[in-house]
Amino acid sequence: MRPRRPAPVARSSCAARIGVQVRALRMAAGLSAGQLAAGSEISPSMLSRIERGLVSPSVETLERLAQGLHVPVSRFFGDQARRTDFCHVRAGQGLVVDRIGAVEGYRYELLGHSLSGNLFVEPYLVTLLPEAGPYVTFQHPGLKFLHFLSGAATYRYGAKSVEVGAGDTLLFDATALHGIEAIHSGPVSYLSVVFTLRE
Numbered sequence: 001m002r003p004r005r006p007a008p009v010a011r012s013s014c015a016a017r018i019g020v021q022v023r024a025l026r027m028a029a030g031l032s033a034g035q036l037a038a039g040s041e042i043s044p045s046m047l048s049r050i051e052r053g054l055v056s057p058s059v060e061t062l063e064r065l066a067q068g069l070h071v072p073v074s075r076f077f078g079d080q081a082r083r084t085d086f087c088h089v090r091a092g093q094g095l096v097v098d099r100i101g102a103v104e105g106y107r108y109e110l111l112g113h114s115l116s117g118n119l120f121v122e123p124y125l126v127t128l129l130p131e132a133g134p135y136v137t138f139q140h141p142g143l144k145f146l147h148f149l150s151g152a153a154t155y156r157y158g159a160k161s162v163e164v165g166a167g168d169t170l171l172f173d174a175t176a177l178h179g180i181e182a183i184h185s186g187p188v189s190y191l192s193v194v195f196t197l198r199e
Contacts, residue, residue, distance in 0.1 A: 016053030018062075021076045023051040025069050040068030087112035094125055105132025111191075120196045125149075128180070128188040136179040142196030144174040151188030156181040 026036050033051070037044040041064055049055045050065075057065070059073075066073045094109035109125040120142075128151070136156045146155075152165040158176045163184075172178065174194065 015050075015056040018057065018076050019051045019053035022047075022065060022069075025071060025075060026051075029069055031069075036065070036068050040064040097124075103132070103135045105129040106135070122192075122194045122196075124192045126190050126192050128183065128186060130186070132180075132183070132188075134180050134182055136181050137177050138174070138179045139177050140174050140194070142174050142194050144170075144172055144178070145191075145193045145195075146170040147191040149189045149191065151186045152184040153180050153188050154182040154184070155179070 026033070029036075031039070033047055034044055037047045040047070040061075042061060046055070046057075046061070047065075050057050050061070062073050062076055066075070069075075089111050094111045097108045097110050105128060107127040107129055109127070111123040111125055112121075146164075146169060148164050148166055148168045150166050152163070154161050155164045155170060155178070157170070157172055157178045161181055162170075164170065180188065
């Protein structure tokens with residue numbers, strides 16, 4: 001009588017996707033399987049089975065893994081293979097946007113957009129036209145990153161003022177009042193990227 005072969009292990013597609021995400025996040029963090037298992041307080045064999053999609057981890061186990069990787073639990077459910085956001089804007093072909101309540105003389109050229117995920121990103125090339133003047137009462141949700149491309153100005157953030165010129169960068173919480181306090185030489189232009197979480 002021939003020995004019976006073990007039945008193939010059934011893998012659920014959900015467990016397989018979670019396993020792929022756990023392994024990808026572990027590799028990105030530069031952690032060995034042993035390090036992540038120890039940091040998450042689960043056994044190395046359990047981690048191996050999770051990464052191979054052989055088990056569906058409990059919510060408690062996922063929380064431990066998330067803590068070990070320093071990511072939210074939701075990251076395990078992101079299907080990166082289906083994320084298709086990719087935007088290529090050629091030089092000089094950004095979309096000039098008439099923003100509601102835009103300040104006179106501030107020209108906004110949208111350089112890209114993102115349609116999926118919970119992070120909303122707005123990249124603009126901002127150019128101050130000759131009629132533009134100081135404006136220090138911009139205020140909105142999110143984080144703002146500025147990289148100055150040309151000109152020289154004084155930039156105000158709350159009670160602080162800094163001198164900025166080509167090559168300088170600023171990163172700040174945009175809920176505080178901010179903006180160009182004085183223009184010293186022009187044209188002033190800068191890359192402005194605002195990051196906010198979608199509701």
